[in-house]
Amino acid sequence: MKIDVKIKKMERVPWESIQDLQPMDFKNDYHSEKIKQSILKHNYASPIHVWDDNGQLYAVDGHLRMDLLKELKSEGADIPDKLPVVFLDLPDRETAVKYLLEVFNTKSNPINQDSLNQWMEELDVTLEELDVSLDDLHVEIEDNMDDYADDDLSKNDESAMPKKPKIEIELETVNDLDQLKDEIEKIAAEMYLDIKISVDYE
Numbered sequence: 001m002k003i004d005v006k007i008k009k010m011e012r013v014p015w016e017s018i019q020d021l022q023p024m025d026f027k028n029d030y031h032s033e034k035i036k037q038s039i040l041k042h043n044y045a046s047p048i049h050v051w052d053d054n055g056q057l058y059a060v061d062g063h064l065r066m067d068l069l070k071e072l073k074s075e076g077a078d079i080p081d082k083l084p085v086v087f088l089d090l091p092d093r094e095t096a097v098k099y100l101l102e103v104f105n106t107k108s109n110p111i112n113q114d115s116l117n118q119w120m121e122e123l124d125v126t127l128e129e130l131d132v133s134l135d136d137l138h139v140e141i142e143d144n145m146d147d148y149a150d151d152d153l154s155k156n157d158e159s160a161m162p163k164k165p166k167i168e169i170e171l172e173t174v175n176d177l178d179q180l181k182d183e184i185e186k187i188a189a190e191m192y193l194d195i196k197i198s199v200d201y202e
Helices: 032-042 063-074 093-102 113-123 176-190
Strands: 007-014 048-053 056-061 082-088
Antiparallel strands (some): 007 082, 048 056
16 A cells, blocks of 8 residues: 655745635534634644645635634734745646545544643643643543542432533524524534434424
């Protein structure tokens, strides 16, 4: 099996001339504010990936970053006219779309919290010293229910056991359901939660 290199080159280009390959509103921009703050804090550190279609560049990855850079520029941020971008070696639009979907939109694996803690200990540094918030990381919080020993908790004392949150909401009309569902999914995405929404019609 041969692994080819699909990165052709990196070059500074007029980033505002790059066109979107994907349609508008293709993805929900739940994390736009976090990414915007990351750009303000860390500057342009994650390059846009492009496909060159006979001189016209299309963004295969980095659509939201481009939008946020334009927004920041309109707000007065000083952004270079040319930014380094990664050119992908892709033969046609169909292949570019395939890479957009299968390479740059795969679900990221969460960080193991125990491993993160151990790594910080080995480096002798804390997240606070790195100015990194745990809330901004995709960290997998393990359920430690098994850590509760039987002799530590009374079997009859249910209040001592951690409980899963349960929310009950009554809607006036069925039309409110879609809007509520979108809001819940947005909050869940911000918190990297997997949720299940059930509806009971009475």
